[in-house]
Amino acid sequence: MGKVLIVDDEKSMRYTLREFLRREGYEVEAAEDAVKALALLKQDAFDVVVTDIIMPCLSGVELLEQIRNIMPDLQVILMTGEPTVETAVKAVQVGAYDYISKPILKSTLLKVVKKALHLKEITDKKQRLEEANRHHQENLEQLVEERTRALHQSMQSSIKVLASMLDLRDPYTAGHQRRAGNLASAIGRELGLSNNVIEGLRVTGYLHDIGKIALPAEILAKPGKINELEYEIIKTHAAQGYTILKDLELPWPVAQVVCQHHERLDGSGYPIGLKNEDILTEAKILMVADVVEAMSSHRPYRTSLGIEMALEEIEENSGRLYDPQAVTVCLQLFRDKGYKITDSFSKTNFFHIH
Numbered sequence: 001m002g003k004v005l006i007v008d009d010e011k012s013m014r015y016t017l018r019e020f021l022r023r024e025g026y027e028v029e030a031a032e033d034a035v036k037a038l039a040l041l042k043q044d045a046f047d048v049v050v051t052d053i054i055m056p057c058l059s060g061v062e063l064l065e066q067i068r069n070i071m072p073d074l075q076v077i078l079m080t081g082e083p084t085v086e087t088a089v090k091a092v093q094v095g096a097y098d099y100i101s102k103p104i105l106k107s108t109l110l111k112v113v114k115k116a117l118h119l120k121e122i123t124d125k126k127q128r129l130e131e132a133n134r135h136h137q138e139n140l141e142q143l144v145e146e147r148t149r150a151l152h153q154s155m156q157s158s159i160k161v162l163a164s165m166l167d168l169r170d171p172y173t174a175g176h177q178r179r180a181g182n183l184a185s186a187i188g189r190e191l192g193l194s195n196n197v198i199e200g201l202r203v204t205g206y207l208h209d210i211g212k213i214a215l216p217a218e219i220l221a222k223p224g225k226i227n228e229l230e231y232e233i234i235k236t237h238a239a240q241g242y243t244i245l246k247d248l249e250l251p252w253p254v255a256q257v258v259c260q261h262h263e264r265l266d267g268s269g270y271p272i273g274l275k276n277e278d279i280l281t282e283a284k285i286l287m288v289a290d291v292v293e294a295m296s297s298h299r300p301y302r303t304s305l306g307i308e309m310a311l312e313e314i315e316e317n318s319g320r321l322y323d324p325q326a327v328t329v330c331l332q333l334f335r336d337k338g339y340k341i342t343d344s345f346s347k348t349n350f351f352h353i354h
C-alpha cells in the first residue's frame, strides 16, 4: 500500500492529513519539522513525503533538497498556503513530484499521493530489475572467466606436452626451444610489444623446432660436422614444423612464425627465401633469439661458441640478416641489463585473459 510521511508544524493539520490517509489504508507517520522528518526517513523506509513549505528552521523546500541528495527515489509532495507560479517553478526545480494548495482537499491529497506512490513503485521495480540484471551479468562474467581460465590451462598443458615431445628425440633441441622462447619473449618485452604478442613469442619459441621430430635420429644426434645433404634434410624442419602446427588453434600465428624462423632479411634464408617486408615481426624476433641461443649453447657437433661470439654474429649482420631493432634490444639485454637465458618453462601464465 505504501508508507507516507506527513511533515507540518501545525499539529491539527498533521493529524488531519494522517487520519485522511490512514483511513484509506496507508501506513502514515507524522513529523513536526524537517529535522525530525529527516531522522524518521533515516530510520525507516518511506515511499512518499508530504511536506508543508513554511516551517520553522528548515523549510519544506530545504527538506526536499536534502532528501534529493540522500534518497533520490523518494517522492516528495509540497503543500503551500500561497500558490504562486514562482512556488510551482521552485518546487519542480528542486525535484518535487507535485504540489498541492492549502486548504487541502481530501480528494486532491489522495489523488496526488496515489500517483506519487505509483511512480515510486515503478521506480523501485525498475531498480530491482537493474539490480537483478547486474547480478546476472556479474555471474555471467565470472562464469566466462572460469571457463576461459580452464580453456587456457588446457591449451597451456597441450603446448607443454607438444614442446616436451622433442625431449625424447633430441634433448639438446628441446632445451634450446625453451631458452629461445624465453629470450624471444624478453626481446618482445624490451621492444614494448603487447603482453599478448610477448606470450605468443614465448609459446612459438617453445615449439619452433618441433619439425625436427620428423628428422632421422642419426642426423639429430650426429657428433662432428654434418655434410651438405644432411644439412638440406635438417633445413626441412621449418616447413615440417608448419605442417605439424598449422591446425593447432592458438591465438597467435605460431605455424607461420615457425615456418619463417630461418628466413633472413636479405632473402638468403629458408625454406622460401622471404625478404624483410614479407617476414612476420615475431619471426624476426625469434630468429635473433634462436641464433643467439644456438650459438651460445653446446651442441653434439661442437662446444659452445660463447655468448659474446653469438652477440657479435647478430651485431655484424644487423640490418642485412637480422632485424636491427630486435638486435639492438637483444644486445642491450645481455650487455647492459645482465640478462641470462633460462631453460625453464615460464612460471607465468602463457595466456592473458582480456
Ligand SMILES: [Fe+2]
Residues within 6 Å of the ligand: 208, 209, 237, 261, 262, 290
Ligand atoms: Fe630451427
